[in-house]
Amino acid sequence: MNVKYENKNHMTDFIPQIEPWIDDSELKELMRVIESTYVVEHDLTKEFEGMICDLTGSKYAVAMTNGTVAIFCCLKALGIGEGDEVIVPNMTFIASANAVLLCGATPVLCEVDPDTFCMRVEDIEACVSDSTKAIMPVHLYGQCADMKSIMDFANERNIKVVEDAAQGVGVLLDGQHVGTFGQLGVLSFYGNKTLTCGEGGVIITDDKDLRDCCYRLKNHGRDGKGTFKHDHIGYNFCFTEMQAAVGISQMKKLTAIIEKKKKIHDLYVKELSDISTCFTPVHGVDGCTPVYWFTSFMCDKKMELIEYMRSKNIQTREFFYPLNDQPCYAEEDCVRMPVDYTNSMDLFNRGISLPSSYNLTEENQIAVINTLKEWLFKN
Numbered sequence: 001m002n003v004k005y006e007n008k009n010h011m012t013d014f015i016p017q018i019e020p021w022i023d024d025s026e027l028k029e030l031m032r033v034i035e036s037t038y039v040v041e042h043d044l045t046k047e048f049e050g051m052i053c054d055l056t057g058s059k060y061a062v063a064m065t066n067g068t069v070a071i072f073c074c075l076k077a078l079g080i081g082e083g084d085e086v087i088v089p090n091m092t093f094i095a096s097a098n099a100v101l102l103c104g105a106t107p108v109l110c111e112v113d114p115d116t117f118c119m120r121v122e123d124i125e126a127c128v129s130d131s132t133k134a135i136m137p138v139h140l141y142g143q144c145a146d147m148k149s150i151m152d153f154a155n156e157r158n159i160k161v162v163e164d165a166a167q168g169v170g171v172l173l174d175g176q177h178v179g180t181f182g183q184l185g186v187l188s189f190y191g192n193k194t195l196t197c198g199e200g201g202v203i204i205t206d207d208k209d210l211r212d213c214c215y216r217l218k219n220h221g222r223d224g225k226g227t228f229k230h231d232h233i234g235y236n237f238c239f240t241e242m243q244a245a246v247g248i249s250q251m252k253k254l255t256a257i258i259e260k261k262k263k264i265h266d267l268y269v270k271e272l273s274d275i276s277t278c279f280t281p282v283h284g285v286d287g288c289t290p291v292y293w294f295t296s297f298m299c300d301k302k303m304e305l306i307e308y309m310r311s312k313n314i315q316t317r318e319f320f321y322p323l324n325d326q327p328c329y330a331e332e333d334c335v336r337m338p339v340d341y342t343n344s345m346d347l348f349n350r351g352i353s354l355p356s357s358y359n360l361t362e363e364n365q366i367a368v369i370n371t372l373k374e375w376l377f378k379n
Contacts, residue, residue, distance in 0.1 A: 015368060017315040018294070020196045021253060021358040022246075029245035036241070044244035049202065051251045052187070055170070056177040058204035060211035063239035063247075064218050067166045067188030067201030071099035073237065074162045074184040074203055075134065077213040080105050084133040085336065086162075089119045090323050090344040092138040096164050097323055100136070101334055108132070108336045109323050114343045115283045117319075118145035121153045126339050134160040139168035139178045140320075141353070142194070142261075142293035143284045147173055147181040154182075162186070166201070169194045170258050172289040179204050184214075189243070194257060194293050195250045197243040258291050260358045264365060265292040268354060271369045272297070278376055294353035301379060302352050308375045314368055319351035 033039060041063070049061040064070045080086060082104040088097045090109040097107035111123045117140040124135060135154055137145040147163070154161045161182030165171070168178040169187055179185025184207075189200035203214050216223060221234030250257075272279045280298040284290050294317070299305055302318070309316050322344040329335045355368055 013313055015314045015355050015360070015364050016357060017317045017353060017355050018192045019357045019359060020191060021250075021257060025252065026246050026249045029249040030242060033241040033245050039241050041238045041244075042241055044241045044248065045239045048239075048244040048247045048251070051248065052202050052204065055251070055254070056180055056185075056187075056204050058177075058180055058185075059206045060204070060208065062203040062211060062214045062218065063244065064201045064203065065237045065239065066199050067164075067186055067190065068095040068099050069218070069235075069237045070186040070188075070201035070203050070214075071096065071136075071162065071164060072102045073214045073217040074186060074210075075099065075103045075105065076217055077210050078134060078160050078162070078183065080133050080160075083131060085129060085131040086134045086136055087119075087124055087127045087132060088136045088323070089138050089140075090341050091117055091320060091347055092140065092164070092323065093166070093320050094323065094326060095166075096136060096138055097329075097335060105133070106131070106334070106336055107323070108338065109341070111339050111341055111343055112140075112347070114347065116143050116145070116285050117141060117282070117347060118143060118285070119150070120146065121149045123339070124150065124153060127336075128157070128159075132157075132159055134162055135182075136162050136164055137182075138164040138166075139171055141282070141296055142167055142171055142291040143282060144168060144171050144173050144178045144288045144290070146285045147178070151181050166190075167193065167293050168291070169293075170254060170291040173285070174287040175289075180206070183207060184210060189247060189250075194261070194291055195247070195254055197247040197250070200239060200243045200247065257358050261292040261295075261356060264356055264360055265295045267362070267365055268295050268297075268369065271366075272372065275373070275376060279372070292356060295356045296351060296353045298347075298350040299352050300350060302350055304379065305352060305372070305375055309368075309371060312371050314355065314371055316355070317353040319348050319353070322348050 052061040084105040086100045088107045091112045100107040163185035165179035166188030171178045189197035218237035221230040221232035
C-alpha cells in the first residue's frame, strides 16, 4: 500500500489505525545517551522508572525488555510454577497466557464481561480450583476491570493478583492507577501503546521484597551490576538507555496524548450516535477513568466493514482472537478451559477498533466517519 504524508505528523492517502507520536523531542533525549556513551541500563532508566512511580503512585518500578517478560517475572517472584494455575481472561493478547506457560504453570481461561471486555468475579469464581495461585486481570483497550471486587475475592481466598495493565497507562479506577491494586502490575511500552519506548515493559509494586526479586530475575540473579557472583538464578531482561530516553520524552507528552485520544473518542461517539444500533460503543465499569488507547465499537458485519475501510485506505483492527480457540493451545493441550466462552467469541466476531492515533487530524477522522456511514448506507 502506498503511504503518503504531507509531513511527518499529518496523514493523507492512508489513515492508520494506530501509530506513535514521535518527533524531535525523542531525538533530543536520545542524544543524551549518545553523548554519554552509556547505552546499557543506567541513569536514564532510573529517571524513567521514577517517572513511572510518579504517574502510578507506586513505590517501586522495575523496567524490563518487554511486557511479556515482566509478567513472567511477576509470577516467578510469587513462586508460581509447575502444578499451579493462573486465571487469565479469554479475551486478551496471547502474551498474558504465554507468560504463565513460561513459568511452567497452567493458564485457566476465564470468560469476560461483554460490556467492559474484562473479567468479573462471577466468571473468576467458576475457574477457581485447589491449584489456583494467582488471578491476572487484563485492563483491555484502555478500560479497566472491577479491581475492588476482584481484590476482595482474591484476599478472602489468599490468591495473589498480578495485573496486566499493558494497555492501561494512565487509566484510573476511583482515582487509583490500574496496576496498583494487586501485589504486582505490569505496563507495556510496545510501539502501538499509549506511551511507547519502541519496546519495553515495567513492573510496579509497593512490596520491596517483590521488587528486589524481580530486579534479580531480570539481572542474571544479581542484586546489582559489577559482580560475577550470582546468588540466584536469573535472566537478561534489562532495559536500555535508548528505551529510557524515548520513554522520558513520551512521558512528557502523555497528558497531551491522553487528551487527544479522548477528543478522538468523543467525536466518534457523537457522530455515530444516530446509528448506535449498528455501532455500539464500549461501556466501562463504574468509577473508571479510561484512556482511549483504541476507540472500539461493536458491528454485526465486522469483516465486511474492515474490507470496505481497507478499500478506502483506512486501517481498522479486529479484537484479539479468543484464547480458547487459539490453534497452538488446542495442539499442545496446555490450558484449562472450564467454562463456555460465548461472550469472548461474540466480542471477537463483532469488535472493531477505529483509527485512534494522536496524529489523526479532525479532517481525516471526519473522513473515517463519513466512510463508515457510506458503508452502512450501502448495506
